[in-house]
Amino acid sequence: MKLDVRLFAQARELAGAEHVSVELPDSSTVAALREVLAAQFPQLAPLSPNLLIAIGTDYASSETVLSPDADIACFPPVSGG
Amino acid sequence: MIELTRDTIDYTTLTESVRSDQAGAVVLFLGTVREMTAGRQTAALDYDAYPEMALAKLAELETEARDRWPVIEVAMIHRIGHLELGEVSVAVAVSTPHRPDAFEAARHLIDRLKEIVPIWKKENFTDGTTEWVHPGTTPESGETGN
Numbered sequence: 001m002k003l004d005v006r007l008f009a010q011a012r013e014l015a016g017a018e019h020v021s022v023e024l025p026d027s028s029t030v031a032a033l034r035e036v037l038a039a040q041f042p043q044l045a046p047l048s049p050n051l052l053i054a055i056g057t058d059y060a061s062s063e064t065v066l067s068p069d070a071d072i073a074c075f076p077p078v079s080g081g
Numbered sequence: 082m083i084e085l086t087r088d089t090i091d092y093t094t095l096t097e098s099v100r101s102d103q104a105g106a107v108v109l110f111l112g113t114v115r116e117m118t119a120g121r122q123t124a125a126l127d128y129d130a131y132p133e134m135a136l137a138k139l140a141e142l143e144t145e146a147r148d149r150w151p152v153i154e155v156a157m158i159h160r161i162g163h164l165e166l167g168e169v170s171v172a173v174a175v176s177t178p179h180r181p182d183a184f185e186a187a188r189h190l191i192d193r194l195k196e197i198v199p200i201w202k203k204e205n206f207t208d209g210t211t212e213w214v215h216p217g218t219t220p221e222s223g224e225t226g227n
Contacts, residue, residue, distance in 0.1 A: 006131070008201065054131070054134055077216045078200060079213075081195045
């Protein structure tokens with residue numbers, strides 16, 4: 001399945017894109033997505049141990065299973081305030 | 082009231098919005114852009130957000146506060162975009178019948194906001210360098226509330 005991932009903050013800056021597209025086997029988990037992102041976008045390496053994945057408006061855990069229509073975002077730890 | 086804005090935060094109006102005859106206590110927290118962080122001089126900050134998720138998480142925080150304290154009203158507003166020194170980046174106002182609850186709820190809301198609401202800031206230092214602030218990867222910085 002082809003997944004569209006929105007990037008924010010430093011992740012967006014390092015990748016040089018607001019969206020990236022990744023190809024994963026059906027029913028892959030967030031852990032698999034992290035691996036593919038790291039392999040496909042080595043420029044994210046400085047952040048990769050800390051990158052967070054959200055599906056819709058919720059944080060996803062590594063075990064979360066992805067679906068092709070998921071609204072996926074990837075970003076560094078938040079700092080707000 | 083929960084809002085993200087590119088405009089100057091009117092914290093007087095925000096504070097008024099939580100006042101009520103039932104509320105003996107009103108606490109307002111303002112995060113403001115600070116000049117000095119660990120010996121480095123900040124010229125300005127840039128805030129980025131994932132707006133849909135940030136609004137959803139702020140709403141969750143309001144629910145969380147209402148579950149834990151006898152909150153009468155909550156208002157939270159966060160700036161995004163470019164902020165100069167001294168500008169207010171975030172305002173949290175809470176009203177409760179009595180003072181300890183208002184202080185505790187306001188403290189909880191701003192602390193949790195910084196943990197879970199997808200908003201990020203980038204320091205623009207006076208030496209011309211920039212640096213994203215990410216907990217765990219760089220020193221905490223940016224505003225007086227840290």
